[in-house]
Structure formats: structure tokens, C-alpha cells
Amino acid sequence: xxxxxxxxxxxALVTLTVLEIVLGIDNIVFISILxxxxxxxxxxxxxxxxxxxxxxxRLAFLLGAVWIAALTTPVVTIxxxxxxxxxxxxxxxxxxxLLGGLFLLAKATSELHAKLEGAESxxxxxxxxxxxxxxxxxxxxxxxxxxxxVITAIGLAQxxxxxxxxxxxxxxxMQLTAGSIGTFIHRHPTVKILALAFLLMIGMVLVAxxxxxxxxxxxxxxxxxxxxxxxxxxxxxxxxxKADPVELR
Numbered sequence: 001x002x003x004x005x006x007x008x009x010x011x012a013l014v015t016l017t018v019l020e021i022v023l024g025i026d027n028i029v030f031i032s033i034l035x036x037x038x039x040x041x042x043x044x045x046x047x048x049x050x051x052x053x054x055x056x057x058r059l060a061f062l063l064g065a066v067w068i069a070a071l072t073t074p075v076v077t078i079x080x081x082x083x084x085x086x087x088x089x090x091x092x093x094x095x096x097x098l099l100g101g102l103f104l105l106a107k108a109t110s111e112l113h114a115k116l117e118g119a120e121s122x123x124x125x126x127x128x129x130x131x132x133x134x135x136x137x138x139x140x141x142x143x144x145x146x147x148x149x150v151i152t153a154i155g156l157a158q159x160x161x162x163x164x165x166x167x168x169x170x171x172x173x174m175q176l177t178a179g180s181i182g183t184f185i186h187r188h189p190t191v192k193i194l195a196l197a198f199l200l201m202i203g204m205v206l207v208a209x210x211x212x213x214x215x216x217x218x219x220x221x222x223x224x225x226x227x228x229x230x231x232x233x234x235x236x237x238x239x240x241x242k243a244d245p246v247e248l249r
Contacts, residue, residue, distance in 0.1 A: 009159065009162055012159075012162055013162050013165060013166055016162065016163065016166040017165075017166040017169050017170055020149060020166050020167055020169075020170030021169075021170045021173050021174070022221065023145065023148065023149050023170075024054075024145075024149075024170050024171070024173070024174045025224075026145055026198075026199075026202050027050075027051070027054055027141070027142065027145050027174060028174055028177065028178050028181055028182075029181075029185070029195045029198060029199060030104075030107075030138075030141050030199060031046075031047055031050045031051065031138055031178060031182075032047075032178060032181055032182030032185050032186075032195070033111060033185065033192065033195060033196065033199070034046075034050075034129070034134050034137055034138060035047050035050070035134060035182060036182060036185070036186045037129040037134065038129065038131060038134055042131055043182070044179065046131065046134055046135065046138075047178050047179065047182065048175070049135060049138075050135070050138035050142065051171055051174055051175050051178060053135075053138065053139055053142050054142045054145070054146060054171055054174070055167065055168065055171040057142050057143060057146040058146045058149055058150055058167045058171070059164060059167060059168075061146055061147065061150040062150055062160060062163050062164060062167065063160075071091055071092035071093040071096070071147070072091050072092075072093055073091055073092070074089030074090060074091050075090065075091060075092055075095070076089070076090040076095065077089050077090075078090065088211075088212075090210070093147060093151070094209075094210045094211070094212070095210070096143070096144060096147055096210075097144065097147075097148075097206045097207070097209050097210035098206070098207055098210030098211070099144075100140070100141065100143070100144030100145075100206050101144075101202075101203045101204065101205070101206030101207035101208075101209075101210060102203070102207060103140060103141070103144075103203075104141065104144075104199055104200075104202060104203035104206060105200060105203035105204065105207070107137065107199070108196050108197075108199035108200045108203060109200070111196050111199075112193070112196050112200075115189075115192065115193065115196070144206065149167070150163075188235065190231065190234070191231060191235075194227060194228070194231055197227075198224055198227075201220065201223070201224075202220070205220055
């Protein structure tokens with residue numbers, strides 16, 4: 001408690017909370033796209049379950065900080081091939097990032113395919129998913145994003161209380177904004193395509209990090225912010241000019 005009430009503790013709490021909220025954007029986008037494939041009566045419930053699981057996993061991983069630290073130890077060694085100077089080791093975290101990135105790439109690609117093929121065949125929407133399938137996919141990505149979130153928290157703060165409070169606040173913000181963000185994404189087709197493109201980019205970043213290629217998060221979030229800004233201008237232009245919404249053909 002003393003660490004939290006100190007000036008350094010408060011600075012660490014504010015900084016970590018902001019970072020956790022930014023890292024949670026990935027979760028919100030993915031969950032919003034997935035629950036949009038459910039009947040409207042079950043979307044709010046699935047969204048709540050998904051974000052609650054995100055909170056539970058983050059807190060569980062914080063309690064298992066020692067185990068998280070052990071995930072950086074190589075568990076698989078790739079022999080020196082294709083011009084590599086030495087064998088290449090993959091840790092448990094690397095494998096999780098690789099599998100999560102590949103899953104995200106496959107999921108975003110399939111969603112884009114369903115969206116575009118559905119538009120081409122004049123279907124109103126892609127085939128619905130089952131509730132259990134949506135929850136399972138949310139759990140898989142919650143696992144990946146939670147690992148990344150907790151490693152960031154451990155690197156910035158040494159107090160479990162500070163890390164736990166930051167995570168709870170971040171998930172609470174996600175819970176409050178997920179509904180409106182999801183509604184906005186599904187109301188504007190071009191925004192949904194942009195969101196899926198973000199998931200493709202995040203998937204590539206996860207795969208790269210799994211192979212120890214560090215991609216500065218600042219570049220990723222700047223690209224996302226710039227794209228959102230351009231799309232916002234497009235939406236404002238279409239609204240002010242009273243033009244019909246752009247439809248995929």
C-alpha cells in the first residue's frame with residue numbers, strides 16, 4: 001500500500017493503466033468483430049464474458065509472475081539453417097506469440113473473405129457463429145493478449161497491487177467502451193474492413209515477435225491512429241456531403 005501511495009507509485013499506476021488500455025484496443029476490436037456474428041440478443045452477454053475472461057486471465061498471470069518469467073527460457077531449439085550463425089531458441093512466450101499471431105492472421109483473413117464474398121453474392125451478412133465457438137476464440141486471443149499485457153506490467157511496476165489495479169481499471173474501461181465501439185464498427189462497413197486490417201497487422205507483429213524481431217509498438221499504434229484519422233475524415237465527408245455510404249462491390 002505504501003508503494004501505491006508514494007509519488008513514484010502513482011506515476012507507475014497512471015502510466016501502466018494508460019498502456020494497458022492501449023494494449024486492450026486489440027481485444028476490443030477482436031471481440032467486437034466476433035460477437036457481431038452472434039444474434040443481437042446474445043452479443044452483450046458474449047462481450048461481457050469475453051472481457052471478464054480477459055480480466056481473470058490477466059490477474060491469474062500476475063499471480064503467476066514467476067511462471068511468466070520462466071516463459072522466456074528457450075524450450076525449442078531450431079538448428080542453424082538458411083544462413084543462421086547459431087541455433088535459434090524459442091521460449092514458451094515465443095511459441096504463444098507465434099501461435100496467437102497465426103491464429104489472428106487466419107481469423108482476420110477468413111472474416112475478410114466472408115465479408116467480401118458475402119457482399120459479392122449480395123448476402124446481407126456472413127454465416128453466424130455458435131456461441132461456444134465465439135467464446136472459445138475469445139479465450140484463445142485473451143490468452144495471447146494477456147501474456148503480452150502482463151509482461152508489460154511486470155516490466156513497468158514491481159508492486160502486485162499497482163499492476164492489479166491498473167489491469168482492473170483498463171478492463172473496466174474496455175467493458176464500458178466495447179459496446180459502443182462494436183456498434184460503430186458494424187454500422188460502418190469500411191470501418192469493419194479497417195478493423196480487420198488492424199488485426200492482420202497485429203497478427204504479423206505477434207509472429208515477428210515470436211521470432212525475436214522487435215517491432216516498436218509506437219509505430220504500430222501510430223499507423224493505426226493515422227488510418228483511423230483518415231477514415232474519420234472520410235466518414236465526416238460522406239455525412240456532410242449527404243453522400244450514400246460506400247458499399248463494397
